[in-house]
Amino acid sequence: NAGVTQTPKFQVLKTGQSMTLQCAQDMNHNSMYWYRQDPGMGLRLIYYSASEGTTDKGEVPNGYNVSRLNKREFSLRLESAAPSQTSVYFCASSEIAGTQPQHFGDGTRLSIL
Amino acid sequence: EDQVTQSPEALRLQEGESSSLNCSYTVSGLRGLFWYRQDPGKGPEFLFTLYSAGEEKEKERLKATLTKKESFLHITAPKPEDSATYLCAVQARGSARQLTFGSGTQLTVLP
Numbered sequence: 012n013a014g015v016t017q018t019p020k021f022q023v024l025k026t027g028q029s030m031t032l033q034c035a036q037d038m039n040h041n042s043m044y045w046y047r048q049d050p051g052m053g054l055r056l057i058y059y060s061a062s063e064g065t066t067d068k069g070e071v072p073n074g075y076n077v078s079r080l081n082k083r084e085f086s087l088r089l090e091s092a093a094p095s096q097t098s099v100y101f102c103a104s105s106e107i108a109g110t111q112p113q114h115f116g117d118g119t120r121l122s123i124l
Numbered sequence: 125e126d127q128v129t130q131s132p133e134a135l136r137l138q139e140g141e142s143s144s145l146n147c148s149y150t151v152s153g154l155r156g157l158f159w160y161r162q163d164p165g166k167g168p169e170f171l172f173t174l175y176s177a178g179e180e181k182e183k184e185r186l187k188a189t190l191t192k193k194e195s196f197l198h199i200t201a202p203k204p205e206d207s208a209t210y211l212c213a214v215q216a217r218g219s220a221r222q223l224t225f226g227s228g229t230q231l232t233v234l235p
Binding site: 053 | 211
């Protein structure tokens, strides 16, 4: 049982390049989330999708876009990467948006030069 | 604004030496408090959810407790495999979707 799968695991970009981080879950969860994790800081929510067909901004959405492709897949796009976006990105899912625990993937480590 | 502060930032214990990790929070009405474990290079792994003051949850050597201002994660007779970063997060009643995370406590258990 894979749970939440993120691709790629590692990526190096140059400033101004674009890329899409992929996330898929096989738990039939309705809600999905994108976080970033920086040293000394807690996980911060970028965007979330409470259900298929809906997306909403989180705490730090600037510079990112998302697409909820279907119930299983939720992608995060950086249109013009900046060094400040160097981080570890985690995707998570939960059965419903509420007090259900969120289940996380193993992250994408992104460096922007 | 919801805030979560975890202490200490890092903790080194000898195997078998029990201790507690602290999570202090301010939130406009607590909907739930979550504890996660994170191993290096991995995503957070869910441990517990606590909903109201006085509630306790246990799993193997871990026991989580909740008051109106803080939560404790008690580790009894830890083993080296308990070494990890432990994260605390809160969800406010007015925010049905968003979790606010603390920066974590890095626990190292020495054999």
